[in-house]
Amino acid sequence: MFVNVEDLGHRFAGTDILFEHLTFSVEPGQTLAVCGPSGCGKSTLMSILAGWQVPTTGAVHLEGVGRIGWVFQNPYGVAQRTALDHVVLPLLAKGERRRQAEICAYDALRLFDLEATAMRPFSALSGGEAQRLMLARAVCSRPDLLLVDEPTAQLDTRTAHSISRVLGNLAGQGMAVVVATHDTDTREACQRAIDLADYAPSETNHSNLVPPEVLDDTRKETVVELASNAVNETGRQR
Numbered sequence: 001m002f003v004n005v006e007d008l009g010h011r012f013a014g015t016d017i018l019f020e021h022l023t024f025s026v027e028p029g030q031t032l033a034v035c036g037p038s039g040c041g042k043s044t045l046m047s048i049l050a051g052w053q054v055p056t057t058g059a060v061h062l063e064g065v066g067r068i069g070w071v072f073q074n075p076y077g078v079a080q081r082t083a084l085d086h087v088v089l090p091l092l093a094k095g096e097r098r099r100q101a102e103i104c105a106y107d108a109l110r111l112f113d114l115e116a117t118a119m120r121p122f123s124a125l126s127g128g129e130a131q132r133l134m135l136a137r138a139v140c141s142r143p144d145l146l147l148v149d150e151p152t153a154q155l156d157t158r159t160a161h162s163i164s165r166v167l168g169n170l171a172g173q174g175m176a177v178v179v180a181t182h183d184t185d186t187r188e189a190c191q192r193a194i195d196l197a198d199y200a201p202s203e204t205n206h207s208n209l210v211p212p213e214v215l216d217d218t219r220k221e222t223v224v225e226l227a228s229n230a231v232n233e234t235g236r237q238r
């Protein structure tokens with residue numbers, strides 16, 4: 001299984017080119033952070049990877065990718081359903097029995113420090129808990145490619161840090177993970193990082209975009225190889 005992105009470029013009708021000549025690949029067990037200023041096209045790139053958006057130029061080749069998971073910036077759920085229900089659902093949809101599904105679901109809830117919320121309705125979860133629930137559900141759906149869009153945007157620094165470390169562990173579970181992020185911890189939890197600002201056409205003026213100070217040290221290189229031990233330090237392997 002692999003994801004190959006070849007000479008990709010995109011612009012929406014009537015707007016500037018967001019990025020161009022973007023080439024990279026992601027394999028199972030790898031995590032790739034997609035960074036860059038707000039508005040540079042991170043979410044758009046994720047949509048292209050998911051096949052929801054057709055790129056203006058270039059191509060995405062998904063070889064052997066049967067299931068794509070997506071964790072959005074904003075958590076969503078059914079207000080009256082419990083946290084456990086949300087995590088169990090993808091397993092029941094695959095035909096697992098409720099009892100077995102609950103064992104897996106509790107593992108995933110534990111991974112994101114959500115065990116205590118298992119029987120709480122979605123409407124009673126905090127923003128951070130709800131976002132972690134989305135990650136737990138994504139783990140249970142066992143995708144080949146997991147797209148995670150700004151997973152820590154709603155979380156406090158401490159929680160965000162633990163989420164980032166667990167994201168690193170996801171790669172160890174055998175799926176390819178692509179994470180759009182502004183967060184330093186999240187970026188460092190990934191094995192590689194791409195700065196989309198490096199793929200903006202030179203005439204594009206990004207001065208009006210929000211400069212993420214966390215990226216200042218990465219802009220010098222297109223692809224930054226990050227310390228792989230950051231991925232393995234958590235001790236929370238399942």
Ligand SMILES: Nc1ncnc2c1ncn2[C@@H]1O[C@H](COP(=O)(O)OP(=O)(O)OP(=O)(O)O)[C@@H](O)[C@H]1O
Binds near residue numbers: 013040
């Ligand atoms: N369907 C669309 N039609 C026209 N323009 C769009 C469309 N979707 C997104 N855009 C524009 O494309 C640009 C990139 O948007 P995108 O959401 O991909 O950026 P981003 O890097 O993910 O931003 P953020 O970090 O703020 O989430 C923005 O200027 C946005 O307004």
